[in-house]
Amino acid sequence: MRVYEAKLVYEATLFEVADLALNKPESVYDYMKDVLEVHPMQEAFYVILLNRKTRPLGRIAVTIGTATAALAHPREVFRPAIVGGATAIICAHNHPSGDPAPSAPDMHVTRMLRDASKAVDIELLDHVILGRRECDPPGPGYFSFRSAGML
Secondary structure (H helix, E strand, O other), rough: OOOOOOOOOOOOOOOOOOOOOOOHHHHHHHHHHOOHHHHOOOOOEEEEEEEOOOOEEEEEEEOOOOOOOOOHHHHHHHHHHHHHHHEEEEEEEEEOOOOOOOOOHHHHHHHHHHHHHHOOEEEEEEEEEEHHHOOOOOOOOOEEEEOOOOO
């Protein structure tokens, strides 16, 4: 009889050092706006790993969804943060329609992530929905759950 051994190895490979602090939704939007061009037809959910000074260690695409949804579970969101030694995270995803208004599933996922962040002691600083400025006439082209008082 043969016995096999399986081993999982996690490695953080998308790290980058940046001097900008991501402590405002405008800076998160500027840091992530290229996602709108990379994934114009489908939602992409990213986690930004942060150090103690809110400087980005890197960003990782957690899930790529459809035109109307990107499923994100706390397990997938916090795994790279734990492996990468992040002290805080910011989540960001795009809306292909360009309208950054949050949907009911967006609010549900944000609540789940907020609760999970307490359990793993990694602060969820914000969840930013990226849209297009021309599709958000009264707003800046993004929606911040922190700025809206929902985090």
